[in-house]
Amino acid sequence: MTACAVENIRVLRQDIDLFSGPRQEDGSPTWTLHDPVRGKFFTIGWLEFEFLRRWGMGSFKELAESINRDTPLRASEQHAKALQQFLQANELVRTDDRASVERFNNTRRAQASALGKKLMHSYLFFRIPLIHPDKFLTRTLPYIRFIFSKQFALFVLALTLLGLVLVAKQWDSFINTFSYAFTLEGLILFSVTLFITKIFHELGHAYTAKYYGVKVPSMGVAFLVMWPVLFTDTSESWKLVSRRSRLHIGAAGMIAELGLAGLATFIWSFLPEGAVKSAVFFIATISWIFTLAINLNPFMRWDGYYLLSDYLGVQNLQERAFRYARWVLREWLFNFGEPAPERFNPQKRKILLIYSFSTWIYRFILFTGIAVLVYHLFFKVGGLFMAAVEVYYFLLSPILKEMKTWIARRKNMRWNRNTIRTAGILVVLLGIFMIPWTAHISAPGLQRSFVYREIYSPTPAKIISVKVKNGQQVKQGDLLFTLDSPELERDLSRIRRRIQSLQSQLARKSADINALERHKVIEQELAAAIAEYRGLQRQFQQLSLVAPFDGEIRDMPDALIPGRWVSDQLALGRLINRSQNTLIAYLDENSLMRVKPDSSGRFYPDNPSLPVKDVTIGQIDMGSSREFYDLYNASIYGGPVAVSKQANGKSLYTHRAIYRVQLIANDRSESPDTVARGTVRLEAESQSLLTRFWRMISAVLVRESGF
Structure with missing residues (x-):
């Protein structure tokens, strides 16, 4: 043997x-x-x-x-x-x-x-080969071989420079073409143009690979979180000895698009106005910028990654760079004394470390965003499951795997400078997150030396009578205006007849077989009609406008006379009470849980010329409301409270629950007529960062748990 x-x-x-x-x-x-x-x-x-x-x-x-x-x-x-x-x-x-x-x-x-694991997160990225173009590329390469010559490159460069000169002479017209991209037709045209340029991009890779004698086995479409992107398989370029040739193949797609953009810049000046000219504009501007922004990204496996890999001469760049970075991290934390997995020169070591840590940060942000996107794209249970799978496999799993490696090497751990430093950092971090450092909360606030309310008609209506005039003092509950809405009266009359008809049908149901069969339907229709009638009645009652508090009528428009029609957008006047000095803070749910009814604090106006005021909590509105009336603190007017306009275009609503807290100023002296936005800092229950994060996460889970 x-x-x-x-x-x-x-x-x-x-x-x-x-x-x-x-x-x-x-x-x-x-x-x-x-x-x-x-x-x-x-x-x-x-x-x-x-x-x-x-x-x-x-x-x-x-x-x-x-x-x-x-x-x-x-x-x-x-x-x-x-x-x-x-x-x-x-x-x-x-x-x-x-x-x-x-x-x-x-x-x-x-x-x-492991197939099940792959399937659970393969929806994030998968490929579908569509064609096998190698024979076609071999047959057609002789006809387009001239594009690889220096003469052709100089020709394209010359046309590009000439095109830039021509565009500069029509710069205003060129820039105005960009506005077309924001129309529906422009979006469709841009999508079609982008698809065509991507075909040129992939053909650039394919023909360059074939030019260097590399087989191109397949081309097709890949899906990144269900977003389609074209791909060309040039993996056999690893057969090439020349690093320069591989760099050419990796950059060929972007070079093809840049050349196409240069030709489009030249052609644009000679085209008549229309869709074709707009498409050429997209190629000359938006398309290549979009391509470079994505394909030059080395943190994902696009062209930029392979270009960096070939430039550094490090094949399997991510795997080798990550392995080296993990070794550096372990030695920095614990000093195991293990040899480096590979030897690189000092400059390349720095590049690989910067690349590895940058990629980890980029992936954390990217996969977190994708998890949120997946959760919102799918139905709640499915979205929650797929988002959890992605967070586990792409974010938690690598961290847990590395921590298992640390635990497996625990016998090699010794107290040294590195482990002492690591323990110290861990203690500091635990202290920062677990010790309740903060005993105050900050919230947006508003100080008014007066209260006012603008008076509007609840619906377009006709003035019947005007009971007040500018400068008149009124008491709470006094009648200000009497309005009438014939349209509202017609609706009330129509609904009243509808209710009577439905009640009649129910009354004779015993004698009518068809009515018996429709009994449930009639009852539901009657309930809906009664609800609508009551809503219209409330609107009708609101046509008698009364004063919500004591005050003085100001800013009434001219010609408010009986018989005039007014819209619900016209302010009929303003009721002002200058004897009420108000201070209000707006707290979110987490902050509300930490304050006490007698907590004290300070109001800091944004205007530095106004004095800081010591305040005490007076009354807390325990019922949260999404409606928001403070224009000074509204985000759409530059304030800190995130709001959006309601469909009627007049009311505002907050993006999350906000609680109004009325404050009492310790200094009761009168203030000049002013409205001041500012920040309120209140005493509150001490809370650690960990507790705060946990409450935020719990609130989100509770809010999103309603299936």
Whole structure:
């Protein structure tokens, strides 16, 4: 029995291809293993190549001795065993014997068990190959080979510069084309134009790959959170030894769009007004900016990622950069004393660390946003499930996996400068989050040296009588205006007849078989009619406008005489009471839970010329309201309270529940007539950041738990 058989050296699969690769930083050569069945590529170094040259020609020991004898490399049996484990793990060897078949089946079962996990988050990104364009590209490449020449590049550059000169002469007209993008027709045209430019983008990748002799197995559409994007499979570009050639393939799509944008800039000046000119404008401006903003992003696996990978000469950039960054993090936190997973020069180490931590931050923000988007796009139960899956697999799972690695290495932990620093940082963070530092709350507030109310008609109406005039003093409940609305009277009369008709039908239901069958329907219609009638009655009663408090009538418009029609948008006057000095604070639910009825505080006006006032809580409106009447604090007028206008365009409503808290100024001296926006700082129950975050999360969960 041979030594090879005893050590059970696995035979490399016959369909595996081996290509020369680019040289490493130290000048040593590399080679690329290509698995054509799975379309995967693996980079190996000089030592692994020398082992594969002798693979199957003896035992591991004999292979190592041969390498040590014939090359300047130093090899050992452990190197050979590690290489075989790598080949087996990536299914690059034949599975002839029972043990190999069993190992292969175990791998497949493990992959099958992970299939459910893949399916749960594969909705975020998946590919659908549509065509296999390699033969078409091979046939048509000779006809467009000229676009790869320097002469063509100079020609496009010259037309672009000429186009910029022509556009500069029509700059106002050029800029005005942009407004068309905000119309429905412009949006449709932009979408079609964007699709066409993306086809040029992908053809740029495909033809450049074919120009360098690389096979393009497929093109199709990928879906990123159900958003379609075109793709071209140029993975076989790893066969190329030249890093410059791979950079050309990676940048070809963006170069194609930039060239197209340059030609569009030139053509725009010669086109008549219309859809075609607008489409050319999109290509010349918005399209290429949109493309560069997305494709140059190296944090996702778009063109920018592969360009950075080729530029640095680091294949599998994310995996290797993340592995190195995790090692740096562990050593900084615990100083395990483990060797670096790979050696890079100092400049490249900095680049990889900056890239890794930037990518982690970017992904945290991106996947959090996608989780929120997925939750709102789908029905509540499904959206909640898919968002939770995404948060777990993309945010929590990597963190938990790294923490498990720390726990697995706990036996190697020793008290040293790094661990003491880590423990100190942990204690400080726990203190910041768990100790209740804050004993105050801040809230938007308003000070008025008077109270006023604008008077409106509840509906378009006709003036019957005017009981007041400018400057007149009135008491609460005094009649100010009497209005009439013939339309409202007609509606009341119509609903009254409708109610009488329905009541008559119910009264004779016993004698009418059809009425018996419609009994439930009639009762529901009657209830709806009565509710509508009561609502109209309330509106009718509101046509008698009375004073809500004591005060003086001001700012009445001219010609408010009986018989005049007024709209519900016209202020009929303003009621002002200058004897009431009011201070109001607006608290959210979390802040309201922390204040006490007798809490004191201060009001800080935004206007620095006004004095700061000591205040005490007077009355808390325990019922929250979404309606908001304070224009000074409304966000649409520059205030801090987030509000939106209601459908009637007159009333405002807050985005979350707001509670009005009336304050009493300790200094009761009279203030000049003024309205001052400011900030109220009140004493409150001490609360830690952790408690605050938990209450915020709980409030969101309670609010969103209504299925």
